[in-house]
Amino acid sequence: MTTEPTTPDALAAILENAAAAAKPLGDLRPAERGALLRAVADALDAAADELVPLAIEESHLTEQRLRGELTRTTFQLRLFDETLNEGSYLEATIDHADPDWGMGPRPDLRRYLVPLGPIVMFSASNFPFAFSVCGGDTASALAAGCPVIVKAHSGHPRLSQRVGEVAKAALAAAGAPVGTLDVVVGTENGKTALLDPRVKAGSFTGSIPGGRALFDLASSRPEPIPFYGELGSLNPVFVTPGAVKARGEEIATGYIGSYTLGVGQFCTKPGLLFVPAGHGLDELIVSTVAALEPAPLLNPRIRSGYDEVLDKLTAVAGVSAVVEASVQDGLSVGPTLVKTSLTNLLANADTLLEECFGPTSILVEYASVSELEEAAKAFGGNLTATIHAEPEEADSLHALLAVLRDRAGRLLFNGWPTGVSVTYAMQHGGPWPATTASIHTSVGTSAIRRFLRPVSYQSMPQELLPEALRDENLLGIVRRVNGQLTLP
């Protein structure tokens, strides 16, 4: 087990294998590919007692959290198996020839989605299972039929290597083509792979500067390719006076739990909580935050980045500490909470609306609920935005919600943005800088759409059509026939 950068020869072989795997992997029936995903899920579950301790050692996250994350990861692989079997992800569409079509005779046309080809996936540090080697991007790309080259994150190199080995062994045993999945080590190797003409898309979870640099690289290729980057997010939460009155204590403790979860290292961490001035929750907040134990951040780079942004935040005039971190030792930090007024926030938006990745959040006190719409407009793209309000206030919230809808991929009511369920209706994405591709999601079953492109067949004989498009519905899938969605 090595964590040295992949050698040039090894990288060349990985690229060659991925290119060679594209056709056989793509040619599998959806259910056959689903079986591969299930095999990977089973193997990872079976290796949990080996993998989780490795993840703890490298990420410093808790066992409970990491076991939960592994469950999420294998659940996700199995959910894509279900998606493949259900088959509507293929968008199979059949237009029979029609001599009376309104613009002139229509030929027989049949369209469905095919895999893009090999993908390079840059994994994240903060979810060593769910957004790493066998995480959501890999699961959705493999489901689509695209071989995946994972650029391992330097924060958990041995876990990456080991997860890769377990997954590759499971894939091989299940009959997947060589090259279906590989792991490369080293930033330059990741870039080299992204620039290789055989690679047809990139994906990434990480910082805004890192994601932007790779997006620029992907876009600048002689053949530009899609690059799906999930970058930064502030995840503002707006609390109405009615909500504070009805359940202020519950909101305060929920907020603190959410922003300190995983030592604040979630891309969906609530970075700002807007509350009415005079909320009367200071004492509760101080005691709740102060009671939390310090905990280690992921790695020294996260730690130094956190300190740097936190220093900038607290240096802004009008920003005061509600709770200052008790311990800042090695990687360990205690949670911090600062507060400011809405007026001061807007006056210093450039500094205060920068993501602080770690256990810090800003309590923003507003004078009147009428200011919230203006405050919401100060935000760029986000993964989430949340409103806490009472049901009888709903009618007054339409305008605020509309502003937030333009700026976020997921809108929550009386909840907390951390905890991203993997479902059919999940949207994990949002306008720039939350992502580089706001029209897609990186979590949930729709994530598969990123790795597929449409092909139409015109007047093609049955035997040359893919099974999904033949007259007989061989795959038993939903299809649109002459404009009508038709259940199997």
Next chain:
Amino acid sequence: MTTEPTTPDALAAILENAAAAAKPLGDLRPAERGALLRAVADALDAAADELVPLAIEESHLTEQRLRGELTRTTFQLRLFDETLNEGSYLEATIDHADPDWGMGPRPDLRRYLVPLGPIVMFSASNFPFAFSVCGGDTASALAAGCPVIVKAHSGHPRLSQRVGEVAKAALAAAGAPVGTLDVVVGTENGKTALLDPRVKAGSFTGSIPGGRALFDLASSRPEPIPFYGELGSLNPVFVTPGAVKARGEEIATGYIGSYTLGVGQFCTKPGLLFVPAGHGLDELIVSTVAALEPAPLLNPRIRSGYDEVLDKLTAVAGVSAVVEASVQDGLSVGPTLVKTSLTNLLANADTLLEECFGPTSILVEYASVSELEEAAKAFGGNLTATIHAEPEEADSLHALLAVLRDRAGRLLFNGWPTGVSVTYAMQHGGPWPATTASIHTSVGTSAIRRFLRPVSYQSMPQELLPEALRDENLLGIVRRVNGQLTLP
């Protein structure tokens, strides 16, 4: 009616109006937006006798062609009205809360697609109706709920202006927000609009260098935006010995008809026809091509570009003229046909696989059908690829078809690629350089997906949910509920 570049003040107002129109246009019910599209279609049909002569004058295309193109254009607008009413384009998805969800309790999540915001559309020269001011990009963007700023093509400035006026009057009369559609004149104005932070996507139909430059501009913005460019395509056609034997004459005349259609100015023009050496069709081909009348190209720029590429083609050793253009006068040219061997084509692929926009095509003679797969691999991305074969040859064509599927958005059997029907299953797109975004189409009802992004609502009260996602299916649309596609 002016065709002068839009003034800075006028451009500023157009951008402001488009930004202001985004919310009211997006907030309309799908059927209400559909009615706007229908109003534009009706107004254009009613103005046909004014618009068609203007189009003839500026484009030099025939009346029959332009009347057909206008029919296609208004049919397309009405087909998007139908798409809006059918409603599955919204991808409405509802997950009810589920305490037993496999990865842990699932909240109530509801996802659908919302408009991106204002779009800048760069129109094409060769389809003054169907890929211009009220063409496919505009129709699909308006259908999605996105205001459209059209950068008029300099090849038909007065028609662009007049179509814009007719459409804007129809939109205003039907109650559309001011700023729903506007036309700007001038390349620099188009770029300025594309770089404006209020603009959320760009679309384009035209040359590879032009499209690439705009793609680079869109990608380089502080907030990068999607850019949907439909660029160049060679549209190779592969004819088997069996097909030549069974219906060589029909194929020869079909080919000539297709590559000279619209004076060869189609992005789907068959640029190369692969036929077995010794096909015996030379005499027929010469007489058929020679009998065609010269016809004017669109404009002097198209003419000079055509001459330049044609000169390069014919200068290649081993390329000989089958028919040389009889007349090359002003804008008028007669069709040209050159031929070469497959071996020579592959040896000179850099020159011979450049698109020659105009009435020229290359007859490529091959020695053995076994060479075709290798020939197909020489191509980059294309809009289309075609096979002419006899049914009993189908079994031998799987490998060739697989190579072509990786390189084209539409695969035809025993047909011609010109004539792109607007349907549910049409794919007009393909890998680079056919487009800048191979995962989408610019023709057909799926074209709407380019201008939409997903938003999820978590635990949102009914009264704050959009109509598409409330418990009661208020729009009567297809929805996915707890993973199951559910017809209304």
